[in-house]
Amino acid sequence: MKIKIAEFSGYCYGVKRAMDLAWEELTTNSDKKVYSLGPLIHNDQAMKKFTENGLIVEDSIDKIEKKSIAIVRSHGLPKDFYDKMDINSTQIVDATCPFVKKIQDIVYENYKSGHIIILIGDADHPEIKGINGWSDNSSIIINSVEDAEEFVFLDSESYIVAVQTTYKLEKYLQIEKILKNRLKKVEFFNTICYATRERQDSARELSKTVDAMIVIGGTSSSNTKKLAEICSENCITFLIETSKDIDIKKISSFNTIGITAGASTPDFIIDEVKDLLLTK
Ligand code: SF4
Numbered sequence: 001m002k003i004k005i006a007e008f009s010g011y012c013y014g015v016k017r018a019m020d021l022a023w024e025e026l027t028t029n030s031d032k033k034v035y036s037l038g039p040l041i042h043n044d045q046a047m048k049k050f051t052e053n054g055l056i057v058e059d060s061i062d063k064i065e066k067k068s069i070a071i072v073r074s075h076g077l078p079k080d081f082y083d084k085m086d087i088n089s090t091q092i093v094d095a096t097c098p099f100v101k102k103i104q105d106i107v108y109e110n111y112k113s114g115h116i117i118i119l120i121g122d123a124d125h126p127e128i129k130g131i132n133g134w135s136d137n138s139s140i141i142i143n144s145v146e147d148a149e150e151f152v153f154l155d156s157e158s159y160i161v162a163v164q165t166t167y168k169l170e171k172y173l174q175i176e177k178i179l180k181n182r183l184k185k186v187e188f189f190n191t192i193c194y195a196t197r198e199r200q201d202s203a204r205e206l207s208k209t210v211d212a213m214i215v216i217g218g219t220s221s222s223n224t225k226k227l228a229e230i231c232s233e234n235c236i237t238f239l240i241e242t243s244k245d246i247d248i249k250k251i252s253s254f255n256t257i258g259i260t261a262g263a264s265t266p267d268f269i270i271d272e273v274k275d276l277l278l279t280k
Contacts (some may be wrong), residue, residue: 001252003277004210006260007202010270012195014097015041015263018074021095025069026053032091033068037061037081038126040073040095041264043218045242049266061085069093075126076100078133079108099193100127103162104134106189110160111135115187118142120175121164128164145171148178158185165193166223195263196223200230203260207231210258212251215239216273217262224262231260243272252280 011019018040026034035056039047051057055071061081064070066088072081076096085092096104107117117139121128132139142148153159161179163172169192176188207213213231217224219241228239236254240246251257257277261270 001254001277001280002256003274004206004256004258005270005274006199006206006258008195008198009202009260010263010265010267012193012199012263014074014099014193014195018071018095018097019046019266021093022050022055022071023053025071025093026050026055033065034071035064035068036071036073037064037077038073040071041218042221043262043264043266043269045218045269046264046266064088064090066090072096073126074100076104076130078130078137080133096130097165097193099165099191100131103131103165103189103191106160106162106191107131107139108134111138115158115160116140118159118161118179119164120161120172121167125164127166131162142175142179145174145178148175148182153183155184158187159183160187160189162189163191165191166196167192169197199223199260199263200227203227203258204230204234206258206260207234207237210235210256211254212236212238212256213258213260214246214251214273214277215260215262216270217241217265221262221264224265227260227262231258240273242269243276246273246276248276248280251277 022040034054035058039057061084069091070085071093072095074097111117117135119128119139119141122143123141212235215228228237231237
């Protein structure tokens with residue numbers, strides 16, 4: 001059996017950085033409680049490894065004990081989180097992805113200087129919630145062409161526009177075109193990160209050259225599901241969480257297998273899958 005791995009697969013730069021920072025903190029600061037607000041990533045196996053080593057995952061700021069350590073995950077958090085942790089003398093390990101941090105900085109600086117902030121993205125996504133918190137939750141959030149066409153803007157105001165890092169470029173360009181026509185004073189910051197696109201493009205290309213694809217990722221990871229959807233357009237595709245989910249009998253009937261993994265799939269899970277296939 002021949003195995004091919006997608007050129008871009010698994011942890012993106014921001015997730016890898018966050019996981020490395022969190023791991024370092026857990027393994028060097030065992031005398032203090034280490035918290036994260038929400039899971040660091042959407043992958044149960046990786047999170048199990050972290051919680052077994054002392055990470056406490058909480059869903060509310062109020063549950064983080066004073067004088068502990070709080071890890072900020074790669075999606076980032078609103079400004080009031082930092083303010084509250086400061087009052088509580090909690091040490092912050094800021095694992096916000098630098099690409100997300102850049103958006104928070106753009107929003108904060110422009111909000112302070114009197115601009116109105118427009119965020120293009122999903123209002124329920126933690127990244128957008130976090131960024132909005134750097135404008136006192138005053139940002140206008142636009143997530144469709146209809147939103148861009150219907151929102152009532154004021155000619156007297158100056159606007160800046162920033163975009164959720166994982167937003168689809170084509171959809172952003174449609175919205176940008178509308179806003180350019182509708183707004184008198186506006187500056188655009190295309191803050192899309194291309195890690196997601198690179199993973200999707202390389203999975204698509206690989207799936208055209210193999211007999212079957214294995215897509216590895218957590219069941220709650222939307223980017224993993226998307227990868228499986230793309231691959232299934234070109235070949236038989238198996239979406240699995242770990243090597244235990246592989247149906248060896250079925251897989252053995254293929255000559256060439258492609259492997260890709262979602263942005264929150266750790267290397268050790270990808271390696272386990274690879275090693276299992278190589279023994280067949
Ligand atoms: S997808 Fe891009 S912005 Fe998001 S964590 Fe990864 S590198 Fe950072």
